[in-house]
Amino acid sequence: MRIYFDHSATTPVDEEVVEAMLEYFGKKFGNASSLHSFGREAKSALEESREKVAKIINADANEIIFTGSGTESDNMAIKGIAFKNGSGHIITSRIEHPAVLETCRYLEKKGFDVTYIPVDKYGMVDVEKVENEIRDNTILISIMHANNEIGTIEPIEEIGKIARKNNIIFHTDAVQSVGKIDIDVKKMNIDMLSISSHKIYGPKGVGALYIRRGIKIEAILHGGGHEYGLRSSTENITGIVGFAKACEIAEKRMKDDAIKLRKMRDRIIKKTLEIEESYLTGHPEKRLPNNASFYFKGIEGESMVLMLDAKGIAVSTGSACSSKKLQPSHVLLATGIKPEDAHGSLRVTLGRKNSEEEVDYFLEVLPEIIEKLREISPMWRK
Numbered sequence: 001m002r003i004y005f006d007h008s009a010t011t012p013v014d015e016e017v018v019e020a021m022l023e024y025f026g027k028k029f030g031n032a033s034s035l036h037s038f039g040r041e042a043k044s045a046l047e048e049s050r051e052k053v054a055k056i057i058n059a060d061a062n063e064i065i066f067t068g069s070g071t072e073s074d075n076m077a078i079k080g081i082a083f084k085n086g087s088g089h090i091i092t093s094r095i096e097h098p099a100v101l102e103t104c105r106y107l108e109k110k111g112f113d114v115t116y117i118p119v120d121k122y123g124m125v126d127v128e129k130v131e132n133e134i135r136d137n138t139i140l141i142s143i144m145h146a147n148n149e150i151g152t153i154e155p156i157e158e159i160g161k162i163a164r165k166n167n168i169i170f171h172t173d174a175v176q177s178v179g180k181i182d183i184d185v186k187k188m189n190i191d192m193l194s195i196s197s198h199k200i201y202g203p204k205g206v207g208a209l210y211i212r213r214g215i216k217i218e219a220i221l222h223g224g225g226h227e228y229g230l231r232s233s234t235e236n237i238t239g240i241v242g243f244a245k246a247c248e249i250a251e252k253r254m255k256d257d258a259i260k261l262r263k264m265r266d267r268i269i270k271k272t273l274e275i276e277e278s279y280l281t282g283h284p285e286k287r288l289p290n291n292a293s294f295y296f297k298g299i300e301g302e303s304m305v306l307m308l309d310a311k312g313i314a315v316s317t318g319s320a321c322s323s324k325k326l327q328p329s330h331v332l333l334a335t336g337i338k339p340e341d342a343h344g345s346l347r348v349t350l351g352r353k354n355s356e357e358e359v360d361y362f363l364e365v366l367p368e369i370i371e372k373l374r375e376i377s378p379m380w381r382k
């Protein structure tokens with residue numbers, strides 16, 4: 001038995017998505033820039049896909065730029081605004097994905113000023129703090145919609161309002177929220193928004209950046225002028241078609257999926273918190289429907305993940321990226337969790353295909369593993 005509970009790291013590609021893509025690997029292989037029928041076929045697939053992706057966030061098709069990943073979308077948005085301005089001040093948070101944080105750190109080296117807004121114990125960004133940090137030369141606010149480690153959903157609409165009022169561009173990394181909770185870029189005053197296909201049951205290596213009409217950014221890739229001159233590269237039509245199909249499916253399923261996931265998530269949270277010295281991370285209510293995240297005192301996260309893996313259950317500790325570094329997650333530390341406790345973190349992220357039976361099995365196995373690990377742990381008090 002293999003159980004996949006790590007959907008914030010990546011998702012399996014939906015069968016319907018695979019089906020949609022196959023045609024574009026084979027028969028419909030044209031280059032969307034070509035004038036002949038092969039090219040026109042690819043071009044119309046590209047533009048239909050743009051509409052489907054736009055629809056899921058209530059944008060217009062010509063406000064969508066296809067990219068190679070969520071990371072690229074974040075880089076394009078932040079560097080694109082920074083380089084357009086040449087200098088200035090950027091506001092972001094301490095719990096962003098590395099795609100945002102490392103881009104901001106890079107820009108600091110290039111002479112830009114960056115403010116990293118702290119969060120509360122639930123990982124919430126305080127809207128007032130964002131407003132207080134605005135300076136005359138603030139060019140960009142970039143705050144994520146939902147956190148990939150602890151699932152906390154940020155007050156994006158309010159931050160958007162403040163950005164708009166102060167005439168500052170507002171970008172949000174919505175890689176974890178698209179397809180899981182409602183997003184309306186118009187209603188939420190969002191100027192730029194990043195999406196990644198492989199987090200919503202689409203293929204890897206494709207993403208999108210929404211750029212509100214009228215906003216000018218500097219291109220990062222130069223060449224043949226694809227994607228409105230902002231992202232030169234022959235379009236990955238196969239990937240884009242799959243991504244668009246994934247958006248279409250997500251839009252249809254979102255409400256029903258959320259109800260089912262929330263039910264399983266809440267059962268995992270309730271039962272897991274019955275384990276001695278276990279704590280929920282992230283916000284108790286304002287969290288993604290599929291995220292249950294914790295830390296356990298006296299536990300080493302890596303061992304816990306490996307022991308669960310030996311039982312056939314795939315989960316993660318911290319984020320997939322930070323777990324490689326063996327440093328406690330910057331997100332957990334930002335919420336005030338002590339480094340030694342942050343090492344004992346567990347992230348369970350559910351998906352469409354998971355079942356209540358899988359949850360039962362996990363809940364049966366987890367307490368035994370925690371007990372075993374604590375028996376041999378020098379950090380455990382007994």
Ligand SMILES: *Cc1c(COP(=O)(O)O)cnc(C)c1O
Pocket residue numbers: 008009068069070071072074097099144146147148173174175176196197198199205206207
């Ligand atoms: C996964 C993720 C990214 C990066 O997306 P890729 O397509 O894997 O590059 C960015 N931000 C968040 C919040 C993510 O979860």
